[in-house]
Amino acid sequence: MRSLLGLLRKEVQHIRRDPRTLAVVLMLPVVQVVLFGFAIRTDVDHVRLAIVDPAPDETTLAMRSRFTSAGVFEVKAVLQRLEDLEPLFQSGDIQEGVVFERDFAAKLRDGDAQMLIVTDGTEPNTASLLQAYAQSVVFAYQRESAGVGRSSPGGLAITAQVRTRFNPTRESSNLFVPGLMAFVLTIISSLMTAISLTREKETGTLEALLVSPLRPWSIIVGKVFPYLVIGFISAIAVIVEARLIFHVPMRGSLLLLLADALLFILASLSLGILVSARTSSQRVAMMGAALATMLPNILLSGFIFPVESMPLALRLLSNLIPGRWFVEIARGIMLKGVGLEYVWPQSVVLVVMSLVLLTAAARSFNARLE
Amino acid sequence: MTDVAIDAHDLTRTFGSFTAVDRITFDVRAGEVFGFLGANGAGKTTAIRMLTGLLTPSGGAAKVAGHDVYTESEAIKRTIGYMSQRFSLYEDLSPRENIRLYGGIYDLTLKQIRERSEQMLSRLGMGAAAGRPVRELPLGWRQKLALSVALLHRPAIVFLDEPTSGVDPVTRRQFWELIYETARGGTTVLVTTHYMDEAEYCDRISIMVAGRIGALGTPAELKQQFVVSSIDDLFVRLARPGSDPDAGAK
Numbered sequence: 001m002r003s004l005l006g007l008l009r010k011e012v013q014h015i016r017r018d019p020r021t022l023a024v025v026l027m028l029p030v031v032q033v034v035l036f037g038f039a040i041r042t043d044v045d046h047v048r049l050a051i052v053d054p055a056p057d058e059t060t061l062a063m064r065s066r067f068t069s070a071g072v073f074e075v076k077a078v079l080q081r082l083e084d085l086e087p088l089f090q091s092g093d094i095q096e097g098v099v100f101e102r103d104f105a106a107k108l109r110d111g112d113a114q115m116l117i118v119t120d121g122t123e124p125n126t127a128s129l130l131q132a133y134a135q136s137v138v139f140a141y142q143r144e145s146a147g148v149g150r151s152s153p154g155g156l157a158i159t160a161q162v163r164t165r166f167n168p169t170r171e172s173s174n175l176f177v178p179g180l181m182a183f184v185l186t187i188i189s190s191l192m193t194a195i196s197l198t199r200e201k202e203t204g205t206l207e208a209l210l211v212s213p214l215r216p217w218s219i220i221v222g223k224v225f226p227y228l229v230i231g232f233i234s235a236i237a238v239i240v241e242a243r244l245i246f247h248v249p250m251r252g253s254l255l256l257l258l259a260d261a262l263l264f265i266l267a268s269l270s271l272g273i274l275v276s277a278r279t280s281s282q283r284v285a286m287m288g289a290a291l292a293t294m295l296p297n298i299l300l301s302g303f304i305f306p307v308e309s310m311p312l313a314l315r316l317l318s319n320l321i322p323g324r325w326f327v328e329i330a331r332g333i334m335l336k337g338v339g340l341e342y343v344w345p346q347s348v349v350l351v352v353m354s355l356v357l358l359t360a361a362a363r364s365f366n367a368r369l370e
Numbered sequence: 371m372t373d374v375a376i377d378a379h380d381l382t383r384t385f386g387s388f389t390a391v392d393r394i395t396f397d398v399r400a401g402e403v404f405g406f407l408g409a410n411g412a413g414k415t416t417a418i419r420m421l422t423g424l425l426t427p428s429g430g431a432a433k434v435a436g437h438d439v440y441t442e443s444e445a446i447k448r449t450i451g452y453m454s455q456r457f458s459l460y461e462d463l464s465p466r467e468n469i470r471l472y473g474g475i476y477d478l479t480l481k482q483i484r485e486r487s488e489q490m491l492s493r494l495g496m497g498a499a500a501g502r503p504v505r506e507l508p509l510g511w512r513q514k515l516a517l518s519v520a521l522l523h524r525p526a527i528v529f530l531d532e533p534t535s536g537v538d539p540v541t542r543r544q545f546w547e548l549i550y551e552t553a554r555g556g557t558t559v560l561v562t563t564h565y566m567d568e569a570e571y572c573d574r575i576s577i578m579v580a581g582r583i584g585a586l587g588t589p590a591e592l593k594q595q596f597v598v599s600s601i602d603d604l605f606v607r608l609a610r611p612g613s614d615p616d617a618g619a620k
Binding site: 002003005006007009010013014017018202203204205207208209210211212213214 | 422423424444447448450452453454455456457458459460461462463467470471472473474475476477503
């Protein structure tokens, strides 16, 4: 026990002696969340829009002004003829076109006005968002017109069929920030242990520990615990940031989220130890830890691409990634406000993963000596 | 304790189809300074790793301080000290912190740690530098400190794996004085080196060639046996490719 305390003290001394690394480790997640959070939000601004209005009347003018004032759209062109729309799409000058039919106001009064919403489908996600935006403008007009008590009951028919669910607050950060937390925490955590352990390998101090009566378990605990604390501080910083900068709600229990974050960090640290047990230089360990965490967490955790829409093989593979489970937990707790009764299976998975990874790491310490 | 500190018999280690250590048999007497010589890749480090419990042998038998290397590696770890080829102290910690860490690892009491570290630091003349990070100390000091730390828990046997590589001649001399002092105190010293003048300082030496022991004896005996004027010549003769390592071994 005393020897373990000695190891822990040593690790704390290492960290204290190297304030720059500590600063990087603590600041990186916070900075990354800001950068990623703003960069990968799928909210769309400055939508380049063209309006085709062959015969302007009071209704089309009213709706056009709504598009202009919605704040999202930049009306690039107002056209007379539908044929003029196509070249603008091809040149990329516009992303979306809104087409009114002739005698729009009159047909609306008859309850059968048609309009067409065309979007550039090269980026399907953006396209469906654009459609939804345009539709929301139309719906809003429809709703308000009906509310004023005009004769028309608002039977505005729209030809564009939209399947994506509309995000009414237009905040993609709600969805992204919890995933982002998983992403940055796992990278930082696994890198920290991987680097610090391979550094001991390179300098030869690990060998000195291994010939000592210390058990591999003590060496691992001595490594994991201090970084668990740092990772935890980092997690708190990121949660605070999510709240303050991205206004991500915290509908569930903060305590539960922190407990699960701790589990998740433990799993990531263990992964780092496993990586370092199998590599011999800091550089390789860094690459290994980054590869083992970064790509799977971007591609398979559900952080950006929904797990449900992956092919079966990838869906199965994603089960092996701690981040996938933590993303579910964090979204569940923060956005849906669910409690342990919903996230316990994911939490159990994280516990099991941590145990498996730690055991594997301890074993590969032994195996290394065989 | 027995008067035989290390007793290896046909000790073998293979890695796949490669035999790193090939049936080596030797003993090291208690209190002896035993030189473990050999070219790079001759199998010295592998042999040491087996004797220190870091590596399980593939065959043969060995006892270190009376403990079997197969079954009692934990007991061995408590009785030996080890200074690795690479530096084994934490460079960002001060000498005092390093001593405290290793003292704790070997289950010394705080009182023992305090006493021994004061004793050690004053013997090394390091009192003033005891609080500075090890990395700022001159290499010679660091090596001497590393040896002292390896001896902190008063091991029966200490393994020194190329402790003097890259050290200037004056410091090497001082380091060897420290080794003698250690041996006089009753600790058995097994030391590997590339410096043949250092081999002459040892009570007995073995020279490993391609995983086997090519020569074993006191430096004087070996020079006589192989009819060479220095260990240096002997080493070159044994280690030179094409020479028959079995020619002189009996």
